[in-house]
Amino acid sequence: MKKSNDIAKLEKRISAFKKNKEAQERRGAQISPSTNAAKGFQMSIELVSAIAIGASIGYFLDDLFDIFPVFLCVLTILGGGAGVLNMYRTAKGQDEGEN
Amino acid sequence: MSSPLEQFEIKPIVGLWIKGYDISFSNSALAMVISSAAIILVFALLLRKRSIIPNLAQSVPEALYEFIYNLIKSSTGKAGLKYFSFIFCLFLYIAVGNVFGLFPYSFTFTSHVAAVGALSILALTFNIIVGIRARKLGYLRTFLPKGIPYALAPLVVPIEMISLLSKPFSLTVRLVANMTVGHIMLKILGGFVVGLGLFGFVPIVFQALIIIFELFIAVLQAFIYTVLSCIYLGDALRAH
Numbered sequence: 001m002k003k004s005n006d007i008a009k010l011e012k013r014i015s016a017f018k019k020n021k022e023a024q025e026r027r028g029a030q031i032s033p034s035t036n037a038a039k040g041f042q043m044s045i046e047l048v049s050a051i052a053i054g055a056s057i058g059y060f061l062d063d064l065f066d067i068f069p070v071f072l073c074v075l076t077i078l079g080g081g082a083g084v085l086n087m088y089r090t091a092k093g094q095d096e097g098e099n
Numbered sequence: 100m101s102s103p104l105e106q107f108e109i110k111p112i113v114g115l116w117i118k119g120y121d122i123s124f125s126n127s128a129l130a131m132v133i134s135s136a137a138i139i140l141v142f143a144l145l146l147r148k149r150s151i152i153p154n155l156a157q158s159v160p161e162a163l164y165e166f167i168y169n170l171i172k173s174s175t176g177k178a179g180l181k182y183f184s185f186i187f188c189l190f191l192y193i194a195v196g197n198v199f200g201l202f203p204y205s206f207t208f209t210s211h212v213a214a215v216g217a218l219s220i221l222a223l224t225f226n227i228i229v230g231i232r233a234r235k236l237g238y239l240r241t242f243l244p245k246g247i248p249y250a251l252a253p254l255v256v257p258i259e260m261i262s263l264l265s266k267p268f269s270l271t272v273r274l275v276a277n278m279t280v281g282h283i284m285l286k287i288l289g290g291f292v293v294g295l296g297l298f299g300f301v302p303i304v305f306q307a308l309i310i311i312f313e314l315f316i317a318v319l320q321a322f323i324y325t326v327l328s329c330i331y332l333g334d335a336l337r338a339h
Binding site for chain 1: 254261262264266273
């Protein structure tokens, strides 16, 4: 009698664990173990790197076509736009992961 | 006392110049070879006796395999599983490289923009090729997401292109900055041990704690690098 009781208990625990695991999987489709500080650090890098890439592409194109500040100015501003877009996407992804 | 940045110096072991290009076998290259060889050796040793019911040695690589498998499945879906081997290698290479750098007298090749940048550019090229193969011309939709009027294309297309190109850069900077900062901190604390004389045991305690933290950071950064590569791969495989 005691043995079957134990098995029933174990089954209950297994099913509870499975339910919990499924719920966890549903919640965390995108695994994000990093803390919010790390997310912030990542976003700041994304903003700066997009501007840097935009500026460097602009500088390269200016060098290529010999019209110095035109592409540098335009692509630096566009790089800023790309940086904000990247940050926005990171933030949006995080919100989706939490809900 | 030596500078805390001295540990990042690349020194050639076997000098080799071809047509003005320096392709010497450096201490960085040696670290890469050692960590790659370590991965292959450890995996070969652990997987020597393969059975359906895994023993303790076999369960370690299997757990790692499952971990990365689930990671790819959750961030790219079933379509991304084809590229499992690439992502798995990327994770192991960076994780072992980071941890290897924590050993005394070793070299952290992941603290160099050149090494990690090359890896990131490789991953970006891989993503672009995979995206084009999966979606053919539809891949160009990445640069002009649905729902955006064509009048805005001259503005949106360059922004999306810069956004795509900046991804490997931000990946690289994150990993390199984390590795460099940790190693500099360890070295500076190590300098305090000598400088403080009798009270030198205080920084040693701190250093012991920081080493543990650095081990955690080493694996975590490799994990973050892999997760983000997976997310970018997922973006390449499907439209926004």
